Amino acid sequence: MTAELQGSLFGQAEECSLGSLTGVRRTELGDGAWIDLRPAWLTGADVLFERLAANVPWHAERRRMYDRVVDVPRLLSFYGETDALPDPVLDEARDALSRYYAEQLGEPFRTAGLCFYRDGRDSVAWHGDTIGRGATHDTMVAIVSVGAPRSLLLRPRGGGAAVRQALGPGDLIVMGGSCQRTWEHAVPKTSKPVGPRISIQFRPRGVR
Template structure:
């Protein structure tokens, strides 16, 4: 019986990273095939079923609207942390070399689910530490754009098992998002690993 490749073996033969932006803290880098297909699929199935997903509502202009995705979050030292997230955190810490202590999850059920262009809330991040987004499930397109008038929008197709790594410094300069699409897309879970100050979540 053929054994599935280990995470380390997968990393050794992974395609080259794609540098999308550069800065003194590492910029923005897309790293495909960091996690093998069998492992990412197992993590996706486990998290889809085991996590208590929340449907949120937020005020927008003069009304309250549904957030177009399901969400969840954990401190990584939470005794109730799903095993799949503990395994993913170990792999992502090793791949990125950052002391991540929290993870935010987004469950995009289909092409109608999305997140508007945004940057991470800086007061909820430890300065100098990166954000690493692990993609599980189906591919989905992300946008990246400098926050200046007329700036070009870059598109990155986030494959399952990939990492999208953003420096803390990049959050002052770039916005990222997942647009809606009419194309047939399957469900996707994003796991955004961060280093947060204690007391923030």
């Protein structure tokens, strides 16, 4: 897998390292949902992007959409509880998030889902992570973004004004509380020229 990424100076640090999570900022969304944001949590984000782009076993999927089968507009890879993660910094990130949110979440983050957005044509439609416990219980999904900046949109389930959150290289966003069942999120397509991006999503057991 090759990708052309024009990286930021901040993201091009020689090695990857994680900052403190004490700088997390929480925004209450309503209905028990919230998001936490920690900009530039990961330094060396462009280095990690290049390693993941080259080393992760990416695959394309096709899914039924109404009366036809369509290509999923992004590449995917999933790491279950017993799978070795593709880079040591992902182990560090998962462990750091598990420690920081231990009291609120009550359990560790256990899985990692990776999405490769190759350009502005790749996207993910409005959805909540409601396969499993996310449909009925409060939970958390933590996302680390590497590569080119893209926007994550959130809106109340059932309709309402959307919240746009720009995610740059190394940024962390955590969706918590009732967010997966009372709100939806999406990464929209864009006609603007954008480079490739990888999203790393950490989840507890039984949440997809």
